[in-house]
Amino acid sequence: MKNKITTIAFDADDTLWANESYFQEAEKQFCLLLENYLPQHTVSQELFATEMKNLHLYGYGIKGFMLCMIETANRISENTVPIEIINQIIAIGHELLQKPVELLPGVTETLTQLKGNYRLVVATKGDLLDQERKLKNSGLEDYFHHIEIMSDKKEKDYRKLLKHLDCTPDHFMMLGNSLKSDILPVLELGGFGVHIPYHVTWTHEQHEVNLEHERFIALQKVDEILGHLG
Numbered sequence: 529m530k531n532k533i534t535t536i537a538f539d540a541d542d543t544l545w546a547n548e549s550y551f552q553e554a555e556k557q558f559c560l561l562l563e564n565y566l567p568q569h570t571v572s573q574e575l576f577a578t579e580m581k582n583l584h585l586y587g588y589g590i591k592g593f594m595l596c597m598i599e600t601a602n603r604i605s606e607n608t609v610p611i612e613i614i615n616q617i618i619a620i621g622h623e624l625l626q627k628p629v630e631l632l633p634g635v636t637e638t639l640t641q642l643k644g645n646y647r648l649v650v651a652t653k654g655d656l657l658d659q660e661r662k663l664k665n666s667g668l669e670d671y672f673h674h675i676e677i678m679s680d681k682k683e684k685d686y687r688k689l690l691k692h693l694d695c696t697p698d699h700f701m702m703l704g705n706s707l708k709s710d711i712l713p714v715l716e717l718g719g720f721g722v723h724i725p726y727h728v729t730w731t732h733e734q735h736e737v738n739l740e741h742e743r744f745i746a747l748q749k750v751d752e753i754l755g756h757l758g
């Protein structure tokens with residue numbers, strides 16, 4: 529079955545390079561800034577509630593995250609938060625937008641092995657400019673035939689991607705760290721899904737499930753895929 533695969537798509541954040549750990553660090557700084565108003569873990573819950581409320585308006589990415597931090601600070605301080613704290617929140621966001629791109633172990637080796645034998649694609653959510661920056665700084669651009677920055681990763685979004693790639697689901701494999709966004713919609717569609725967990729997962733992407741499926745593969749590290757492709 530797997531020898532039918534022609535196109536392999538990679539999620540970017542927490543699959544090709546580190547991301548969620550940077551967000552969690554930023555969130556910790558934010559919660560510390562506001563601990564005079566509420567305990568840190570409550571600030572964190574409030575921020576998550578703001579993010580979920582605004583997701584349909586902002587989509588995924590750092591800019592939306594910055595606006596959500598500011599909105600949360602205003603709400604929990606009842607609009608009394610000093611402008612210095614707002615400036616510090618903006619600084620946290622700017623710092624996130626300039627983080628170095630740290631490739632995950634095995635990524636370059638895997639792409640080098642696969643390039644030439646498969647059509648390689650990046651399929652990621654996030655802010656357009658930020659994802660383009662990371663891709664450029666990653667040095668991985670040349671491995672990929674196509675880069676798709678998606679507003680969401682539901683079944684219909686993958687269907688659109690496959691149409692664009694002129695690829696049928698049975699020839700398509702997607703690798704990623706999120707069962708919810710990278711694997712389940714692709715399996716649903718008839719493609720192959722390969723899960724490689726990252727050590728931290730954003731609450732919104734968490735999905736507790738013991739997945740068993742004939743087109744599903746669970747790995748610990750990305751280069752293990754080489755042994756499955758033959």
Ligand SMILES: [Mg+2]
Binds near residue numbers: 541543705
């Ligand atoms: Mg990811």
